[in-house]
Amino acid sequence: MAPVALPISTxxxxxxxxYLFKRIESLGIQxxxxxxxxxxxxxxxHLYSTxxxxxxxxxxxxxxxxxDGYSRMVCSQNKFGVVVTTFGVGELSAINGIxxxxxxxxxxxxIVGTTSTEVKQTNANIHHLIPNKLGNKSNHYVYEExxxxxxxxxxxxxxxxxxxIKxxxxxxxxxxxxxxxxxxIPCNLADQMINFNNDSFKTTSSFKLSNLIPSVNEELAIVTDSILQKIYNCKNPCILGDILTDRFCQVENLHKLVNITKFPNFSTFMGKSILNETNKTYSGEYNGLESSPETYEFVKSCDLIIHVGDYYTETNSGHDTIYKGIDTNKLILMNQNRVQIDxxxxxxxxxxxxPNLLDKLNTLRIPKPTQTPSSFKINPVPSNANISQTDLLEKLQSFIEPNDTIVVxxxxxxxxxxxxRLPKGTKVIxxxxxxxxxxxxxxxxGVGVALAEQKKRGRGRGTQAEKEGRLILIEGDGSAQMTIQELSNFNRSNEHVIKPIVLLLNNSGYTVERLIxxxxxxxxxxxxxxxxxGSLLDTFGxxxxxxxxxxxxxxxxxxxxxxxxxxxxEISLCEVILDRLDVPWRFKYMCGTPQK
Amino acid sequence: MAPVALPISTxxxxxxxxYLFKRIESLGIQxxxxxxxxxxxxxxxHLYSTxxxxxxxxxxxxxxxxxDGYSRMVCSQNKFGVVVTTFGVGELSAINGIxxxxxxxxxxxxIVGTTSTEVKQTNANIHHLIPNKLGNKSNHYVYEExxxxxxxxxxxxxxxxxxxIKxxxxxxxxxxxxxxxxxxIPCNLADQMINFNNDSFKTTSSFKLSNLIPSVNEELAIVTDSILQKIYNCKNPCILGDILTDRFCQVENLHKLVNITKFPNFSTFMGKSILNETNKTYSGEYNGLESSPETYEFVKSCDLIIHVGDYYTETNSGHDTIYKGIDTNKLILMNQNRVQIDxxxxxxxxxxxxPNLLDKLNTLRIPKPTQTPSSFKINPVPSNANISQTDLLEKLQSFIEPNDTIVVxxxxxxxxxxxxRLPKGTKVIxxxxxxxxxxxxxxxxGVGVALAEQKKRGRGRGTQAEKEGRLILIEGDGSAQMTIQELSNFNRSNEHVIKPIVLLLNNSGYTVERLIxxxxxxxxxxxxxxxxxGSLLDTFGxxxxxxxxxxxxxxxxxxxxxxxxxxxxEISLCEVILDRLDVPWRFKYMCGTPQK
Incomplete structure (x- = not known):
């Protein structure tokens, strides 16, 4: 995609x-x-012209x-989040988030506003810029590197x-x-006129994912056929739903695959809420040895495992155990980089x-699995506290409603x-x-802002509109102290942001670290x-x-x-007093406590 | 300083x-x-062994x-600040501060704790690590770069x-x-035994600045003599005290130079509080055209300007006007990188x-300046607000006491x-x-922690001990929102931290930006x-x-x-209601309003 000069007439x-902000707006980002x-x-x-x-x-x-939160809500619609900071002090403060x-x-x-093009050439020690290690000439591109x-x-x-075009x-x-x-963007360029193709705002189809990533690959037919054969010939299959399915806008296709095949399906650790968990075939989390023993044994015994949107990381592979004991010829992995078979x-x-697989799938040839996984449940952990983590999970199980969004x-x-087991339409972030x-x-x-946009778009869908979900934030006290001021940003009208129900887990410090x-x-x-x-929310106005x-x-x-x-x-905050050493079984296991 | 193997016997x-923490402690850092x-x-x-x-x-x-704040308090004693974070998420969050x-x-x-040496070799996607752009192999040194x-x-x-040795x-x-x-430090190395020279803790003289930066330079005598001649032959000299004087532990020598020569002396913008402002010869701030017109004219008319610890930056050079209209043969600049004459x-x-200059200076040959600068004062700015910035400055002038530390x-x-004009011993940070x-x-x-250490050390200096200074923090509401949670860190015993008087300037937003x-x-x-x-300090406990x-x-x-x-x-907080567009004259001038 090298820059190409446009014909003057257009x-x-x-x-x-x-131009920048109108382009962003044209993609549906609000x-x-x-x-x-x-x-x-x-x-x-220039915001005010949009x-x-x-x-x-x-x-x-x-x-x-x-x-980032806004993006997690909208990226499945091929949109993205936008953040604007200033040179040096701003962009570096944001870099961990990025x-x-x-x-x-x-x-x-x-988007970072920088020193002007003129000043950059002088190498002057402008404020917000770190000077060179020796002498006075400074590199205005140091942060970009x-x-x-x-x-x-x-x-x-x-x-x-x-x-x-850039x-x-x-x-x-x-x-x-x-x-x-x-x-x-150097600060002196923002106001200057730039040329562009007048037609580019009339249709934004060139930004559609299917147009951005054209399929020119002859292997597609071979791969599709190979997978179809595996599906038709398996006896005990399962599907793993993983995070990249969401990122690359494939959740709907995954749901179709699950609904058509009726194969038992599991979410990975990062893939929580990718699947429709009200589905009878949904069978809980699979994360290698960090799953329940029954789940681990079940998946290991499958003769076909289709892992959709796989992302191999430490936490998402059960610490390198996700394919442990599984023959690679039983595994199909697929994400944006490759499809892996045998x-x-x-x-x-x-x-x-x-889409090709769904198109070609002959529903008559799909086998009915001969074994089904045992049902999953909240695995209790003993506790001497008034409120145990198990108690809290059980309360959550009954509290969460369809279309709720849970930021954890x-x-x-x-x-x-x-x-x-999440109700329909629930999203975990x-x-x-x-x-x-x-x-x-x-x-x-950011999630609350995206939800408010969604709610506005949903208006007029008629009286049968689905129950609108809530925003639930779950966080520990140590994490909350890190970024607490941002709670005050929710102090806006409901038109602009959906207000959260905050479950503030007060366990007197860094419990996860204490276990380690x-x-x-x-x-x-x-x-x-x-x-x-007491006074936190009053303090924030x-x-x-x-x-x-x-x-x-x-x-x-x-x-x-x-x-x-x-x-x-209105915003609500529930401070839950927990024991400083209570954790769910899964984390205990990760720290070395064997499962029963 | 390449690593050298030590004789086994020592x-x-x-x-x-x-070892690391004991080394830090051995340098007087507490x-x-x-x-x-x-x-x-x-x-x-390992902290608990120290x-x-x-x-x-x-x-x-x-x-x-x-x-950083702790370091600004102790660096003149050749100490430094120490911060410990974790791999990726922690270190990147801190990088703007660094x-x-x-x-x-x-x-x-x-100090950053990282993945283990073993894991680094696997290039695994460990949590807190950003994966490579393509594929799964990741570079565990990405943040170090x-x-x-x-x-x-x-x-x-x-x-x-x-x-x-490293x-x-x-x-x-x-x-x-x-x-x-x-x-x-990879996490698996922290507990492992390392060898070191047993004598290295008995004396830390090798860490003294004068030993770290040995003078082997034959030009010293020539430069000293050249400056002495300039001093002996000038008629209207002045001295500019700048920030690097503090950083390189030269404040005492600068004070001696001022006291011996009795030359009129000015602080730069960054150099505020470097000089003893109770001195009769102290004449205010010089920052090129961003000084008062009288000061600018005075400095321009000098035939010798000795700029000590100079640091040429946008803000510290009056936007490139600090030497405007001054012949370079009247200027002597000196810092850690070079001395500049003619x-x-x-x-x-x-x-x-x-030190060499002070040693060689013949006090009998020092001229008495023929002209003295006019006295400086708070330059009033008209305001319709109940409390103007001028009012606040005047209150501060009478409120600040000797040995106060002001963080602005x-x-x-x-x-x-x-x-x-600051009382004796006052420090502005x-x-x-x-x-x-x-x-x-x-x-x-960090400043409050250093002050508490200083107070403890000062104990037993006798009944004539100087009045102990206070910690005053001045900040605007926009800045305060950025990092407000850290106020809760002052909720400790006075033995560990000196509590601040907080002047919270409530001008409803980013006033500095509004002016721009x-x-x-x-x-x-x-x-x-x-x-x-109202409730902020209650909220923080x-x-x-x-x-x-x-x-x-x-x-x-x-x-x-x-x-x-x-x-x-005890901590105190004064919320001062200011007009959202009021600023001192100097900032107005920087934004283009001419001085009278």
Whole structure:
């Protein structure tokens, strides 16, 4: 996709900033996140020529987490999150959030306003810039070099030549790879006029995933046929639903595959909520030896395992046990990079394979599995606390309703959620691999913004509209302290953001770390005595809220009974007092405690 | 300083982690900051074999700011700040803080716990690690590569060979350059025994700055003599005191130079509080055209300008006007990189030059300046607000007492502080160049920890001990929202941290940005309705505190009158309501408003 000069006749022009924001808007993205700084103010001015909503964040790390959360909600519609920061101080504050998006295939456009093209040439020591190690000449591209590691592409505009095409190509790269891309805009360029093809806004079909990743691969037919034969000839198959299915917009196709084949299906650790868990064939989580023993034995005994959207990471492979004891000739893996059959990789993308497979599948030849997995359940863990993690999971199981969105921070309870069977339309969002604590709260803000957009779009669907889901944020006290200020961003009208039900797990510090080492060490303590359920929400300016401290099961019942009245009208916070060493069985097992 | 094998006879051994922390302790550093993570827990265990205080921060960016603040307090004693984070998620969250330390010559040791040496070799997708762009093999050194840009040196331990010497050499590099250095420790190495020279803890003289930077330069005598001749022959000299004087431990020598010569002396923007401002010869701030017109004319008319510890940056050069209209043959510049006379640079370090100059200076030959600068004052700016920035500066002028430490966030009032004449022993700390907003609050925590150490050391100095100073934090509401949780870290005993008087300037958003662009734009708004002076400190668990909202001068008087009772016994917070567009004259001028 090298820049190509356009015929003059089709060209028109806009200020660069306006073009950028109109392009973003044209793709169906309605909201962007960020923090102003003197190098991006010129750019931000152009927001007001569009219908985009600006959500100022309390800081840039939070902004990147919010853009990530927004993206996790919309990327299945081939959209992405957008975050705007300023040179150096802003972009570096955000870089860990971007790195997390990179690690978990979350498409984000990170726009950075920089020093002017003129100043860059002087190598001057401008504020926000780190000077060179020796002497006074400084490299104005130093941060851009750092960004290459955490992005699919860095587009650094140095002039106006082909700026529109460069912007479009960057966006396409983000959509193709589902990873963050950086756009650096010198502050003096944002207002300048750029030329672009007038037709490019009339249709955005060139940004559709199927057009971005054209299928020119002759292996597709071979691979499809090979898989069909495996399906027709198996006796005890199963399907694993994994995270990249969501990222590459294949959830619907996965659901069709499950519904047509009726094969037993499992979600992976990262793939929680990818599958329809109300399906009778849904059989819980499979994560190698970190599954329940029954599940592990069942999957190991299958003669065909179709792993859709597979992503091999430490946490998502049960610490390298996900294929343990499984012959590779029983395994089919498929994601955006390759399809693997009999341990042979084919250069086929699952976004082409799945529709083709569904198209070609002869339903009459699909075998009925001869064995079915045992039903899964919440695996209880003994506890001396008033409220155990098991209690909390059981309450959650009955509390969660169709279409709820659950943002789960990296915390002890994250390792219990796979035991739940989720109602239809429920979505679980968490950073199950990168695991940067503090991410959950600002992420949930981005999710709340996307939910509000969704709710507005849903209007007029008629009186039969499905029950609208709620936003539930689950996080530990240590994580909450990291990014707590972002809670104040929910103090907006319901039109702009759906307000969360916050389950604040107060277990007096870093419980996950205490299990790993130093259960009583001071390094695992956090700041004590925060008044979570007392004055926190008042402090952040909420006029209406419900806050409650739950020390007993009765308290929990009271809170949950009062929380069934709808969809984000006011924020509520439930501080749940847990034992500082209680964790679900799965995490105990990961730390070396054998399963019964 | 290549690693050298030690004679066996002098060697002894300790676990690597214990060696590291004992080395830090041996240099007089008493406190370290950070956040635990599963890759640094093994390391942190070794804290308990030392007397080091661990200060867990709410998040890693805050931790890096706190280590920076601590360092700014102790670096003049040739010490540094220390921050410990974990692989990826932790270190990247901290990187903007480290970048700020790098930009402003603040020595910090950043210790990162990483994946084990064994796992690194597998290139596995371990949690916290970003996977490679294509395929599954991942580079476990990806973050280390990013860190090179913001550090003097990255020491990545891959085995135990010469580990002690490598650690020592990294620390020496930090002390020599006064810039951050990174130490990467794989989690499996922290507990392993390493050999080191038994004598190395008996004396730490090899870490003294004068031993680290030996003077072997024959130009020293020539340069000294040349400067002496300039001094003896000038008629209207002045001295500019700049920031690197502090960083390279030369404040005492600068004071001697000022006291002996009695030359009029000015601080630069970054150099505020470097000079003794109670001195009759102290004449305010000089920052090129961003000085008062009288000061600018005075300095321009001098026939000798000795700029000590000069650091040429945008903000510290009055936007490139600091030497405007000044003949280079009237200028002497000196810092750690070179001494410049008549625009010729000499390879002489000012840490050697200053003592030599003082030693050789013939006091009888020092001329008495024929002209003296006019006295400086707070330059009033008209305002319609109940409390103007001028009012606030005047209150501060009478409120600040000897030995107070003032941490000033990047905010409108930062540009008013140069107009104050500070009492003796007062120190101003701020990020006058890198200007990462949000830095001030966590920085002040590190400062408070250093002050508590200083107070403990000062005990027993006798009944004549000087009045102990207070810690004053000045910051705007937008900056405060960025890092507010760190305020809760002050909720500790006075033995561990001196509590601040917080002046929270509530001007409803990013005032500095509003002056630059978009005074009424939504992007310059922050989260509204925070209850700063109501419940904030209660929320963070403080049992005792004073909080007050000041809307009038009378309110301000009431607050300040009650704040004269000592040294950090309890925290106090003064929310000052300011107009959203009020700024001191200096900032107005920077934005294009001419001076009268």
């Amino acid at each position: 060209q028109t022009s806009l200020p660069l900033g306006e 909201s962007i996140f960020g923090v102003p700084g003197d190098f991006n103010l010129n750019l931000l001015e 219908g985009l909503n600006w959500f100022g964040s309390c800081n840039e790390l939070n902004a990147s987490y919010s853009a 790195s997390g998006s990179f690690a978990e295939y979350v498409p984000v456009l990170h 750092m960004a290459t590691s955490v992005s699919c592409k860095v587009e650094s505009l140095t002039d106006l030549d082909h700026a529109a 912007i479009d190509n960057l966006i396409k790269e983000i959509l193709i790879t589902k990873r963050p891309g950086y756009l650096y 341990s042979i990789s084919y250069d086929v993308n699952f976004i082409h394979l799945l 921070e990296t915390c002890s309870l994250m390792f219990g959620l796979p035991d739940l 968490g950073q199950h691999f990168y695991m940067s604590i503090g991410m959950g709260l600002p992420c949930s803000f 080492k130093g259960p009583e060490r001071s390094y695992n303590d956090i700041r004590p005595s925060w008044n979570w359920s 909420f006029q209406n809220h419900k806050s409650m401290k739950c020390q007993t099961i009765d308290d929990l019942n009271t809170f949950f009974e009062n929380e069934n009245d709808g969809f984000g009208n | 060697q002894t051994s300790l676990p690597l982690g214990e 406190s370290i900051f950070g956040v635990p993570g599963d890759f640094n827990l093994n390391l942190l265990e 007397g080091l205080n661990w200060f867990g921060s709410c998040n890693e960016l805050n931790a890096s700011y706190s280590a 970048s700020g330390s790098f930009a402003e010559y603040v020595p910090v040791l950043h 990013m860190a090179t840009s913001v550090s003097c040196k990255v020491e990545s331990l891959t085995d135990l060979d010469h580990a002690a 650690i020592d050499n990294l620390i020496k590099e930090i002390l020599i350059t006064k810039r951050p250095g990174y130490l990467y 625009s010729i640079s000499y390879d002489v370090n000012f840490i050697h030059l200053l 966030e990047t905010c409108s009032l930062m540009f008013g502080l140069p107009d104050l 701020g990020q006058h160049f890198y200007m990462s907003i949000g830095m001030g609050l966590p920085c002040s925590f 662009k978009g005074p009424e734009r939504s992007y310059n708004d922050i989260r509204p309705s925070w209850n700063w002076s 403080f049992q005792n505190h004073k909080s007050m909202k000041c809307q009038t001068i009378d309110d301000l008087n009431t607050f300040f009158e009650n704040e004269n009772d000592g040294f950090g016994n």
